[in-house]
Amino acid sequence: MCDVLVVDDDFMVARAHERVVAQLPGFRVVGVAHSGAEALALITALRPRLVLLDIHLPDMTGLEVIRRAREGGQDVDFLVLSAARESETIGAALQGGVVSYLLKPFKISELQARLNAYATRWRVLGRSGDLSQGDLDQALGATGSMHALVPLPKGLSRETAALVERTLVASVPDIAASECAEVLGLSRVVARKYLEHFVLGGQASVTLRYGRTGRPQRRYAWGGPERAGIDGGG
Structure with a gap:
């Protein structure tokens, strides 16, 4: 079971994300936070496997949450769900090791696909023994390559x-x-x-x-x- 923490300053949006996660087999929401400080406290207390993280929070940015969690040695993954589309922000999030970056607004099916891809990744990496190149391609490509994370400009395929x-x-x-x-x-x-x-x-x-x-x-x-x-x- 993949424990998920939902982080978004908008209560209604957080509730919507919580419902999406709850409907997917293999996932469960263990907590909901509406600020960066609350998110960091719940990461420490609940030790979720995955955090659905907004960038724009009232007390600090999502990037700061990622940085502090990493510095604190927390073994947690981040999937960013945000309207922030600046290249510097996206680049910093990627350098922080996020597993995916989904721009708001998005369809429920797109979030479901990201979560299912994440499940595939950890199912592959959780196998015992050696992995083949095909296994690695499946695991590393499961959360989508960058042209899936950053929307392609109009006219490009x-x-x-x-x-x-x-x-x-x-x-x-x-x-x-x-x-x-x-x-x-x-x-x-x-x-x-x-x-x-x-x-x-x-x-x-x-x-x-x-x-x-x-x-x-x-x-x-x-x-x-x-x-x-x-x-x-x-």
Whole structure:
């Protein structure tokens, strides 16, 4: 059974999230908090497995809740449900190790899918013995890749985003939009839109390569900001 703590400053929204969790097999709500301080106290007292966390709380941000819980050594996962869509906020949440980030407003089915994916992840990781690559792909992909967490810009598709993602992952140390476009048969402008999408979500980094003449070339590397120092990225 997965114990869940619901955290949202809006009492009605918290109640709605509580109902969604209660209706899913394998999940149960053990507490509801409406502030960051209350959330931290209940995390310590109730030791939930998963926290459904809003970013905008009356006394501190959800990011602060994540940071303090991590510093306190709490073994808990966070699934963010928030209207906060700033790239800096989303990037910070991802760096804090959230399992998923769902933007409000969302459909009940979308939250149900995130929770079911989380259950799949822990079912796989809870197996004894060695895991196969297929097991790892299932566990790591269960909560959705970044193009599922950060909404794609209008006109872009999830299918093409997945192709660009695979190309970017396989490109060592980095790749330019024109090179990605050539590999996938896209226009450079379209390829760049997808690449910038991954940068926005924090899954890729971009750096500038300066040539002798003309504008610097933007080079993209998979792995987020920590790879930005690789020579030739951008």
